[in-house]
Amino acid sequence: MWSVHKFGGTCMGTPQRIQNVADVVLGDSSERKLIIVSAMSKVTDMMYSLVHKAQSRDDSYTEELDKVFEKHMAAAKDLLDGENLARFLSELHSDISNLRAMLRAIYIAGHATESFSEFVVGHGELWSSQMLSYAVQKSGASCSWMDTREVLVVKPSGPDMVDPDYEESEKRLEKWFSRQPAEIIVATGFIASTAENIPTTLKRDGSDFSAAIIGSLVRARQVTIWTDVDGVFSADPRKVSEAVILSTLSYQEAWEMSYFGANVLHPRTIIPVMKDNIPIVIRNMFNLSAPGTVICKQPANEDADLDACVKSFATIDKLALVNVEGTGMAGVPGTSSAIFSAVKEVGANVIMISQASSEHSICFAVPEKEVAAVSAALHVRFREALAAGRLSKVEVIHDCSILAAVGLRMASTPGVSAILFDALAKANINVRAIAQGCSEYNITVVLKQEDCVRALRAAHSRFFLSKTTLAIGVIGPGLIGATLLNQLRDQVAILKENMNIDVRVIGITGASTMLLSETGVDLTRWKEEMQKEAKPADLANFVRHLSEDHVFPNKVLVDCTADTNVASHYYDWLKKGIHVITPNKKANSGPLDRYLKLRTLQRASYTHYFYEATVGAGLPIISTLRGLLETGDKILRIEGIFSGTLSYIFNNFEGTRSFSDVVAEAKEAGYTEPDPRDDLSGTDVARKVIILARESGLRLELSDIPVESLVPEALKSCSSPNEFMQKLPSFDQDWARQRHEAEAAGEVLRYVGAVDVLNGKGRVELQRYKRDHPFAQLSGSDNIIAFTTSRYKEQPLIVRGPGAGAEVTAGGVFCDILRLASYLGAPS
Numbered sequence: 001m002w003s004v005h006k007f008g009g010t011c012m013g014t015p016q017r018i019q020n021v022a023d024v025v026l027g028d029s030s031e032r033k034l035i036i037v038s039a040m041s042k043v044t045d046m047m048y049s050l051v052h053k054a055q056s057r058d059d060s061y062t063e064e065l066d067k068v069f070e071k072h073m074a075a076a077k078d079l080l081d082g083e084n085l086a087r088f089l090s091e092l093h094s095d096i097s098n099l100r101a102m103l104r105a106i107y108i109a110g111h112a113t114e115s116f117s118e119f120v121v122g123h124g125e126l127w128s129s130q131m132l133s134y135a136v137q138k139s140g141a142s143c144s145w146m147d148t149r150e151v152l153v154v155k156p157s158g159p160d161m162v163d164p165d166y167e168e169s170e171k172r173l174e175k176w177f178s179r180q181p182a183e184i185i186v187a188t189g190f191i192a193s194t195a196e197n198i199p200t201t202l203k204r205d206g207s208d209f210s211a212a213i214i215g216s217l218v219r220a221r222q223v224t225i226w227t228d229v230d231g232v233f234s235a236d237p238r239k240v241s242e243a244v245i246l247s248t249l250s251y252q253e254a255w256e257m258s259y260f261g262a263n264v265l266h267p268r269t270i271i272p273v274m275k276d277n278i279p280i281v282i283r284n285m286f287n288l289s290a291p292g293t294v295i296c297k298q299p300a301n302e303d304a305d306l307d308a309c310v311k312s313f314a315t316i317d318k319l320a321l322v323n324v325e326g327t328g329m330a331g332v333p334g335t336s337s338a339i340f341s342a343v344k345e346v347g348a349n350v351i352m353i354s355q356a357s358s359e360h361s362i363c364f365a366v367p368e369k370e371v372a373a374v375s376a377a378l379h380v381r382f383r384e385a386l387a388a389g390r391l392s393k394v395e396v397i398h399d400c401s402i403l404a405a406v407g408l409r410m411a412s413t414p415g416v417s418a419i420l421f422d423a424l425a426k427a428n429i430n431v432r433a434i435a436q437g438c439s440e441y442n443i444t445v446v447l448k449q450e451d452c453v454r455a456l457r458a459a460h461s462r463f464f465l466s467k468t469t470l471a472i473g474v475i476g477p478g479l480i481g482a483t484l485l486n487q488l489r490d491q492v493a494i495l496k497e498n499m500n501i502d503v504r505v506i507g508i509t510g511a512s513t514m515l516l517s518e519t520g521v522d523l524t525r526w527k528e529e530m531q532k533e534a535k536p537a538d539l540a541n542f543v544r545h546l547s548e549d550h551v552f553p554n555k556v557l558v559d560c561t562a563d564t565n566v567a568s569h570y571y572d573w574l575k576k577g578i579h580v581i582t583p584n585k586k587a588n589s590g591p592l593d594r595y596l597k598l599r600t601l602q603r604a605s606y607t608h609y610f611y612e613a614t615v616g617a618g619l620p621i622i623s624t625l626r627g628l629l630e631t632g633d634k635i636l637r638i639e640g641i642f643s644g645t646l647s648y649i650f651n652n653f654e655g656t657r658s659f660s661d662v663v664a665e666a667k668e669a670g671y672t673e674p675d676p677r678d679d680l681s682g683t684d685v686a687r688k689v690i691i692l693a694r695e696s697g698l699r700l701e702l703s704d705i706p707v708e709s710l711v712p713e714a715l716k717s718c719s720s721p722n723e724f725m726q727k728l729p730s731f732d733q734d735w736a737r738q739r740h741e742a743e744a745a746g747e748v749l750r751y752v753g754a755v756d757v758l759n760g761k762g763r764v765e766l767q768r769y770k771r772d773h774p775f776a777q778l779s780g781s782d783n784i785i786a787f788t789t790s791r792y793k794e795q796p797l798i799v800r801g802p803g804a805g806a807e808v809t810a811g812g813v814f815c816d817i818l819r820l821a822s823y824l825g826a827p828s
């Protein structure tokens with residue numbers, strides 16, 4: 001069995017590339033190969049230009065011919081040697097001198113007949129294929145060279161169009177094979193001859209057509225078109241950065257797409273292979289690891305998923321919509337025929353037509369440059385009808401574009417157009433006209449050109465992006481925020497691959513600058529980008545960007561500040577449909593009425609608010625409590641050590657270092673709040689106690705919690721955290737004394753918090769515990785939280801582990817992001 005491979009001009013661009021083609025051809029000897037090649041890149045254009053120059057009597061054609069000669073001579077010298085080189089160069093010399101004579105004749109006549117010019121332009125393929133065949137022969141492989149003018153017979157079928165004569169070509173091919181059997185045949189693309197043996201071409205992009213015709217003639221197993229892209233994209237990647245390579249396409253889909261200018265295949269290329277069900281594979285010569293796109297008969301078992309019905313999106317710009325409207329059109333036979341015959345008279349190309357069944361209006365799209373003539377012709381044709389009011393208007397809507405969704409399976413799947421129009425509506429795009437043929441391979445919408453790329457991206461993302469694509473805005477890239485961004489950087493590819501969760505950080509804002517991106521910040525260099533690209537911070541604009549400037553289905557704000565003002569916006573963000581995730585305790589420990597409003601909204605909507613890291617950092621405290629409550633357990637008491645900072649301080653304040661030194665260590669380790677007085681004052685613990693109390697159903701304000709502050713009275717008025725840290729050593733003596741006293745009693749100091757749910761109270765205080773008490777056993781920044789409940793009455797449920805620090809806290813925030821993704825439908 002044969003396989004046919006076609007290598008385009010870029011694959012044949014340099015001697016090195018031609019050698020690479022030879023290597024690919026020789027790389028697999030499992031079947032016989034028929035190789036079709038284009039001319040070296042740019043050569044066909046040079047050949048057309050030669051003819052053009054000669055017939056316009058431009059003398060420079062001779063220099064251009066010299067350039068053609070030199071290009072091929074240099075390539076051959078690089079690629080070939082010995083006898084093969086000599087043979088090629090002698091053929092090249094003789095071809096060039098024939099061409100010189102012929103071009104001279106054209107020059108004198110000032111005219112080139114079609115067959116003259118076809119003969120000239122086809123030389124590029126003769127030379128490139130000869131060079132390749134010699135390069136293959138160099139390895140000792142059995143390889144013949146085929147001049148397809150000897151076998152491929154075509155007849156003209158229209159202006160710049162030919163049809164293959166399969167019967168005659170098959171006969172000639174058989175004869176050719178009987179003379180020159182070989183395992184590898186290298187043949188010329190693009191050229192053919194007429195039944196009268198006059199050289200001709202298959203016209204522009206004809207080499208793909210050659211490959212398809214020859215594929216059909218030899219009943220090839222497959223035709224591979226080698227090019228410089230990985231395959232066929234789901235949309236123009238210059239407009240849609242998320243465009244993906246399609247693994248398969250049906251013939252009809254490829255056909256539809258090529259109409260829309262997708263750089264797939266010329267529709268005529270598909271016809272010869274389609275009739276014999278021969279698959280065409282588009283592959284990248286420069287990336288052999290990419291499997292490419294297979295164009296074949298629609299596989300029967302293809303994924304019936306609604307979203308998979310649309311294979312690609314394409315657009316056509318620079319169109320105008322013509323709308324002919326009037327009550328006199330309904331039920332009057334011949335109206336549309338009259339409209340379109342007027343359009344035909346001016347030679348305009350109608351790109352889509354739509355008529356509502358009420359028949360009061362008919363609209364169609366034509367290229368913008370043709371619309372003036374069309375409109376004038378219609379006004380003339382319908383002058384009387386317009387005057388008599390049977391037609392109310394012939395209206396032109398300028399600056400339109402078409403967006404087309406292509407997919408064979410749209411035909412049998414309800415709901416596809418609903419998804420498409422929903423995506424456009426959500427992107428706030430106004431659709432001017434709609435057309436869907438009964439074949440249903442294609443839904444076409446006309447919209448304003450200025451909306452087109454946005455529409456394309458909105459539609460594409462709706463069908464091609466994972467439903468769990470999260471557009472994330474990070475507020476406060478400080479210790480926790482930065483650590484989170486780095487954790488995301490290291491994990492996003494794995495999440496995409498394993499769980500289809502597509503995380504895009506589309507904005508980062510600090511207190512003074514912000515970085516915005518439409519498709520996602522490159523997380524490997526977010527810090528540099530933040531310095532280079534950032535604009536002045538503006539929270540309102542940041543949030544607007546997150547809610548409007550992109551096409552991703554889910555929006556999330558991650559507040560990594562400790563700012564009360566930022567927290568005051570959660571309610572509005574949730575109302576806008578933006579999910580909120582935060583380690584910031586300010587919202588949940590702020591005024592009770594605000595908190596209750598927030599939680600009520602959260603419960604009433606499908607917009608989520610997660611804050612696991614507000615208590616115990618990454619430890620599962622909130623989720624444990626929720627689990628107990630939601631399954632009907634009754635919380636009696638929650639108590640423990642809630643501060644990583646204070647835990648670290650008292651675990652390490654053992655007589656070797658001063659109290660102030662240990663506080664400085666906790667700050668250095670990233671356990672403290674931005675202002676460490678929030679920790680030492682007990683406020684941070686009180687906030688956590690309040691968060692848990694409220695979560696357990698108590699309606700308490702922060703001021704209801706008695707708090708024992710560890711900040712000396714004299715330091716409460718310090719104007720900055722630094723001043724506080726500088727003055728703290730003067731209190732080291734007091735702390736040393738307290739520690740001694742406890743030690744003398746066989747006890748340790750521990751700062752604890754408790755929620756007494758039964759009595760509706762909370763407290764935060766410094767206590768002494770015996771050395772064998774569980775609270776005395778902690779190390780590092782450990783938190784320990786004991787839940788005493790109806791079910792866990794004798795022995796409390798205890799959660800223990802590091803309760804502060806950059807990695808564990810950011811990890812807790814990250815967990816919330818994944819929890820959100822799973823609520824939104826990510827696989828578990």
Ligand SMILES: NC(=O)C1=CN([C@@H]2O[C@H](COP(=O)(O)OP(=O)(O)OC[C@H]3O[C@@H](n4cnc5c(N)ncnc54)[C@H](O)[C@@H]3O)[C@@H](O)[C@H]2O)C=CC1
Pocket residue numbers: 475476477478479480481509510511512560561562563565566583584585613614617644670671672673674803804805806809
């Ligand atoms: N450090 C830890 O171990 C834990 C921290 N948390 C919480 O995480 C949050 C962040 O803590 P850190 O990263 O340690 O603090 P940080 O001070 O290192 O970072 C906060 C960042 O937010 C920025 N920021 C402040 N106001 C802003 C505004 N209005 N808009 C934009 N950015 C603003 C600051 O410039 C800074 O970059 C705090 O709410 C803290 O309570 C929660 C659990 C543990």
Ligand SMILES: N[C@@H](CC=O)C(=O)O
Pocket residue numbers: 613614615616617642643644645646671672673679684803804805
């Ligand atoms: N500063 C806090 C950080 C976690 O909430 C602490 O020390 O626990």
Ligand code: NA
Pocket residue numbers: 612613614615616617618619620621622812
């Ligand atoms: Na937690």
